[in-house]
Amino acid sequence: MTNAKRDSDGVPPPLPLDPVEHERVFPVAGVCSVTTPDGAGHGILCTLKGAPCVLTPAHVLGEAEDEPHPGLFDRRDARVSAARRARVFVAHRVCDGNVNENEVAVTRLRLLPEVFFAFSPAPAPGRPPDANRMDYALCACDVETHTSETSTSDSQNTDAVSSSKRADFKKRTRAALFTRALEDAQLSETCEPGDELHLGACVGKETRVSDVAWRRGFVTAPPRRRRDDEAYPYAAGLGDIAASRGVRATRVSLRYDARTVSGESGAAVTSAPRRAFGELDADFAARRKAAHALGSRGRGALVAMHRAGGEGEDGEGVMVCEILRDVKETLAVGKVRDAAEEGNAAVAVAELAREPRTSSRGARSRAAAAAAEVVASLPEQAVQAMAMWIDRGGYVAVGPARVAAAAEALEQALCDWVAFDPTSARLAAGAAHALGALARARMRPSRGGGAGDACVIETLDRHYANEAVREKARWAHRVRSAAKA
Secondary structure: OOOHHHHOOOOOOOOOOOHHHHHHHOOOOOOEEEEOOOEEEEEEEEEEHHHHHHHHHHHOOOOOOOOOOEEOOOOOOOHHHHHHHEEEEEEEEEOOOOOOOOOEEEEEEEEEEOOOEEEOOOOOOOOOOOOOOOOOEEEEEEEEEEEHHHHHHOHHHHHHHHHHHHHHHHHHHHHHOOOOHHHHHOOOOHOOOOEEEEEEEEEEHHOOEEEEEEEEEEEEOOOOOOOOOOOOOOOHHHHHHHOOOOOOOOEEEEEOOOOOOOOOOOOEEEOOOOOOOOHHHHHHHHHHHOOOOOHHHHHHHEEEEEOOOOOOOEEEEEEHHHHHHHHHHHHHHHHHHHHHOOOHHHHHHHHHOOOHOOOOOOOOOHHHHHHHHHHHHHHHHHHHHHHHOOOOOOOOOHHHHHHHHHHHHHHHHHHHHHHHOOOHHHHHHHHHHHHHHHHHHHOOOOOOOOOEEEHHHHHHHHHOOOHHHHHHHHHHHHHHHHOOO
């Protein structure tokens, strides 16, 4: 009747558009219990490039006073040791020949930090997370054992049969548990105030974990946008509005009013259906009712990982999409440094040649800082690699004009990254060192190097209180001045 009435009025009925990507219906997000010698919390079961992983707050694995910069940890680190000793359990319903589909089975997972382990340290107490301290740990894992496996196993069976059953159990359990990919996380730019969320936390701990309880909540402070973000100019002041209400949110976090208690750090936060443009009331009501039905919560896209929040205050979560961007940045830093150890500066040049404002890793410059350090240690190789980059049609003989053009492009790339993230002390020190090393190696830019000189002076003025940056900027200024004399 409604459509007929609208047709009689001469106005066509609205056509429902396809729902946006983060409103697709996924399997229910998996949440596990994580217990370490230094703390306890939850973890989100997910995959990274198809490999099973557990995402948990870094403070659950222990808090250190002298946290290093974010990155990949080696096996000697205390965090890796804590991950190896972590007891991870998940409750799930399985359906095979031995277990009834309504029975809850508890499975233990084993963290594998030697396979993959990326993290970002927790912020100082009382401070919200930022791009350098996001408070997460992403660790590879695998299914280890089943609580009913030892009770049903016959000691007289052969080892081959037991191994076959165990491999089959692990394969089925991995397929049932790790159904969420980090790549499908909701983008922070689509999160708005008042959006409904579902927060899932485990009931019980360790072997007593029984289920995942899902609660409703609403966004009180969305992630803060960059003020120079041209794509979302209307949202530039949302962070200030939230701060005026006593709620703090950063570009990597959000806050919500879902009920939380102590010990639930690491719980999963998923999206709830929102009305699509042109969607009819009846269709949206049906979708919304289905999303709130028993057993249907937690089927939205992964939005955040809960990290803090007590009784009577808003919860705080770290955006999963920002965690994925941070992992990409960490991997890029490793690639730059691994290539530099072999005397290859091409990876560092390719990193500096990226457009900072169109990066898929967010407002991060750790890889660019590492690339600047490589340019400082290998200036000749970096200029040669830049010469190949600006003309990628094949090998080109490097002559004086070619060297000058490559040096100009390399210095301009360094200046662009410093202008993109002027507050980063590591990037400032690396760029100043690289600009001085290029001048010392007699790599004279085609335009005289005026942009590089201005960048060094601006870096000296901005970071004068930082002794390390100040000394490198002074040295670069002296070397560049002497090279022009």
